Amino acid sequence: MRTPNSARMMIEEVEGISVAEFQRRFQQQLKPCVIRGGVKHWPAVGKWNLDYLAKAIRPKSIRLKNNQSGQRDYRFPEHVEALRAFESGGPLPAYLTNANLYRFFPELAADVEPYSEYGLPDMTTSPLIPRNFMYDRFGVELLLGTAGHGFGVLHIDSCYIHAFIAQIYGEKDFIVFPPDQGKYLYPSAENPLVSDVDNIWSPDLKRFPDVQKARGEVLTLRPGDLLFVSSGWWHTTRMNTTSIGVTFNTVTPSNWGVFCTEALRQMALTKPGKAKLASVYLKLAKYPALWTAPGFDSAATLEAFAAGDDDMPPPRYA
Numbered sequence: 001m002r003t004p005n006s007a008r009m010m011i012e013e014v015e016g017i018s019v020a021e022f023q024r025r026f027q028q029q030l031k032p033c034v035i036r037g038g039v040k041h042w043p044a045v046g047k048w049n050l051d052y053l054a055k056a057i058r059p060k061s062i063r064l065k066n067n068q069s070g071q072r073d074y075r076f077p078e079h080v081e082a083l084r085a086f087e088s089g090g091p092l093p094a095y096l097t098n099a100n101l102y103r104f105f106p107e108l109a110a111d112v113e114p115y116s117e118y119g120l121p122d123m124t125t126s127p128l129i130p131r132n133f134m135y136d137r138f139g140v141e142l143l144l145g146t147a148g149h150g151f152g153v154l155h156i157d158s159c160y161i162h163a164f165i166a167q168i169y170g171e172k173d174f175i176v177f178p179p180d181q182g183k184y185l186y187p188s189a190e191n192p193l194v195s196d197v198d199n200i201w202s203p204d205l206k207r208f209p210d211v212q213k214a215r216g217e218v219l220t221l222r223p224g225d226l227l228f229v230s231s232g233w234w235h236t237t238r239m240n241t242t243s244i245g246v247t248f249n250t251v252t253p254s255n256w257g258v259f260c261t262e263a264l265r266q267m268a269l270t271k272p273g274k275a276k277l278a279s280v281y282l283k284l285a286k287y288p289a290l291w292t293a294p295g296f297d298s299a300a301t302l303e304a305f306a307a308g309d310d311d312m313p314p315p316r317y318a
Ligand SMILES: O=C(O)CCC(=O)C(=O)O
Pocket: 097, 098, 143, 150, 151, 157, 163, 165, 235, 236, 237, 245, 247
């Protein structure tokens, strides 16, 4: 596997790029990039750390299903205390990933405002798209980890969404591979968006010899940076320090087709009738209408989650 020493960096680094230029050069070309300082204006940057989160997060218990540890309960402030204790030699607590901030941590939402314009347009916010079509990943999700943590599985994001990962505190390494390297990355038989290679940082080359041919790149995110992982690119992470980040997703005309195909395929596995209807509906929906997507409305999302308007259990407050 060739990493940053490859002659040509495939993930461009940019700074101060306008939204229009980002869309033209990266999002519409399905090309990732690192926008250095892309979220440095968020109040969270410079404010969030474990001490701050221990005080700011209201006492609560949340139940999460993520691909690190299956279903698990995280209790606050105990979870943050465990991360702090780990820094001084305690056991490694679980990596908290993909916890919808608007649902589980509304007390932190104002710190990641305004919603990043790089994430727009987001066609899933169109009034033509049923709100539950975009499974439950809506808005901004918290990623709370420490040295020794990693996302684990090398994957392409679910439904070929475009992903943005904002680094708030500490550092995080990403390894990224272009879509055409999938032939060397052992996509799993059950889910071709997930690799069978269990540790891409130090792969078992007897089991996965082709991984040596894959051309990927490693990059490090620092506070204020925003990584754009374009639709269809393989990636995973590892952390060498306490790391606090958030992630948000978008679907634009550049990945709308693959998004629909994959979302409908998944829907058809459990709800074939609904998938058929949705497929007809989505074919009828015309692009210009979808472009009227208003963008992410954090106030409305906070309100909806506060009212329990979703099918995941809300946090239980202590
Ligand atoms: O930041 C990370 O650890 C990886 C997040 C990620 O890839 C995801 O949420 O899909």
